[in-house]
Amino acid sequence: MTLETVSENRSHGGTQGVYTHQSAETGTEMTFSVFVPEHVPGTKMPVLWYLSGLTCTHANVTEKGEFRAACAEHGIIFVAPDTSPRGDDVPDDEAYDFGKGAGFYVDATEAPWADNFRMRSYIETELPEVVAKHFPVDMARQGITGHSMGGHGALTISLRNPGRFVSTSAFSPIVSPLSCPWGEKALTGYIGADRDKWREYDACALIEDGARLTDLLVDQGKADTFLQEQLKTNLLDQACRNADMRAAIRMQEGYDHSYYFISTFMAEHIAWHAERMKR
């Protein structure tokens, strides 16, 4: 678990770092970013995981997410992983929505993806161990969020691991890979044609099958061009209502799918997580 420092920059009183390590799960070098606010040495801070969307690396949210001011204010460590394994030896697809940059937070079972595309285990198990070892995180106070494919990741990881996260939110998540072209393509490719096996990677199906969150915050732009065909926020709303699960799903007038939208509501999400991370 050796960590290499790519860069560290002082920002908003803390340190924005980028790091790499050799991942046993993906068999590749993986890059992630961590913001550590200014703090009294020896203290541990809650940690917010941010999972990114299609085509993104750690860099998109690190540069455009506008999270540091709020994380500094609330004393929260912010971790942003990559969205897939990388490298010349990793299989890829020429499409933007499959292969590199499109790991979908699953453990692939199909060839040629199964060896490297193990983003579920990487995010659920390996990376938390790396982060817990190298940064002053209080692992009893974790929150998780993400955008689009990463919103799908945040919801499904939290639903499958009850009690691990004190708070869960998402920006314009893919709420049901079973019910949209992005999901059908990715899960067929990574997991195979048996749709029953997809249910653990589908937030709506997980809720239907009995998984619960104590609370949930979702922001979704109403001018998002992916809303109708891919994101289908109404399916999550319906699943939560059917399950009587508390959820604030906010449809935001005029906002699209970009970081101009995410950065607008980032500080509110962080404050919402901070409230739930209080001891």
Add this chain to the structure above:
Amino acid sequence: MTLETVSENRSHGGTQGVYTHQSAETGTEMTFSVFVPEHVPGTKMPVLWYLSGLTCTHANVTEKGEFRAACAEHGIIFVAPDTSPRGDDVPDDEAYDFGKGAGFYVDATEAPWADNFRMRSYIETELPEVVAKHFPVDMARQGITGHSMGGHGALTISLRNPGRFVSTSAFSPIVSPLSCPWGEKALTGYIGADRDKWREYDACALIEDGARLTDLLVDQGKADTFLQEQLKTNLLDQACRNADMRAAIRMQEGYDHSYYFISTFMAEHIAWHAERMKR
């Protein structure tokens, strides 16, 4: 003065736009970005000009500057121009610090630069007319700021145009092109070897020669690797003291030259400008 819209995205309640127009000064198409906060239709808002540094376009600060939340709060329009003319027909130099991306906010007099590299007149005269025509700006309440080469631009443009700007600030500015390698190279190339002609493009020389600002805010990172050889903040400090000109020049421990530094102090700069833009 036709304006073409490249993109408009809702952000922080307002609109972040990117626009192009044909510039008479540079003889090229020029791109700039404008953030217009939410406002009562028909009202006009103060405008803050942000001039970028070497290698940058409008995009760097637009994506990484973290200015929109503060501009929305204070009701300030934020304009970010490019740093030079662009295009295949524009002369260039292979170095990062001369030619495209390095206009230095001068009107070049030397061949082959004189035809296109007219960033002084573009920023001082042409772009303000375009912005005043197309956006709800109150041109009686303008502020100006910038980073590095753009800090040099902000300081010298404000010093040469007394009374135009109600507020002037800078992030890690080049304070004296006469006294650093970046400046010597650029001004020799654009203006020629007669150093007397450089003085109108040197903030310290302008102050020495009698120009004044009513007030000034500068932030400079102490871990900035360009501080000693290129930026030389102490020369500006000395010029202000000699002239008895009020200036808050803040040396910030641990901060470097990057947008991680700029974004940290952006909200404070905007609040400082807003205070001075009040009617």
